[in-house]
Amino acid sequence: MNHQINIGFDTAVEDEQAVAGLIRTCALRVLESENVPFDAAVDVTVVDADAIREMNAEYRDKDAVTDVLSFPMYEFYNGEPQEELEREPDSGCVMLGDMILCYTRACEQAAEFGHSPARECGYLTTHSVLHLLGYDHERNDADTRLMRAKEEDNLTFLGLTRDREA
Template identity: 65%
Template sequence: MQLQPEHFISVTFETEVKDADSVRELIEKCAKNVLERENIPFDAEIDARVVDAEEIRRLNAEFRDKDVVTDVLSFPMFDYYNGAPREDLEPDPESGRVMLGDMVLCYTRACEQAEEYGHSAARECGFLTTHSVLHLLGYDHERGEDDTARMRRREKEYLEAIGLTRDDG
């Protein structure tokens, strides 16, 4: 009998990233951290893509009608609301995992924002991963002040739990 769910994070690089192995480990760590802290009780899977500015701009235009470079996009597979699923989730018969969705992170934009905000690229990538996984679980900062506050509290708490704070330099 499995006591703890096993979460799988697939990270694909579609652009050149300095120290890609560290970035991969960071994305995996942050995504799993959110899933564990949200008490996701089943084996979950997330596909993460690290892309360049042009690709994320294209996706943002195609799926959100916003023809601008953004930092991260989330494409949930299921209808969640603030961490609670609204429908039964069926695991993939081959892997036994439930695919939660896709995350697309623009590494160059993350590095630019890290410099703007005065913290490390690792902290920014960790924040964006945490932010995206929360979106995959139905959290949304665009629904209203209460939902925004709930999401921001979780982001801060989850990042602090793994040592990624705004003042990490």
């Protein structure tokens, strides 16, 4: 498959190239592990706390900083499309949606949870792409367990463990 992960930065990040590479690797891993049978695209924007707070307030009526937001283009249910998918004319890819990642919040959470910023960014990317594919940890207990297992399987495959060494 020829999946496209388009990454833009609307905030300063110490090593933009490394962060972009990590996000791309994690997003591609999820698409591969889910056996997405079409060329897919995801647009990722890395933002600061103020920007994600504004988006969270506007789109979710939650006036608070959050770590990641997912905006799916299509309705999926646990990896299965629930509607007809259309390829973008220019790329030939199906645009799955947008991911907005707050890098500053990711780094804060990494420190809180006792693991690396890379592990936290990897987790948030994995989490968001799964949301774009219709997995939802808030739907019911079974779906929460399923999504958490898929997150951990992908992160373990990539070597992004919970310890500080990752």
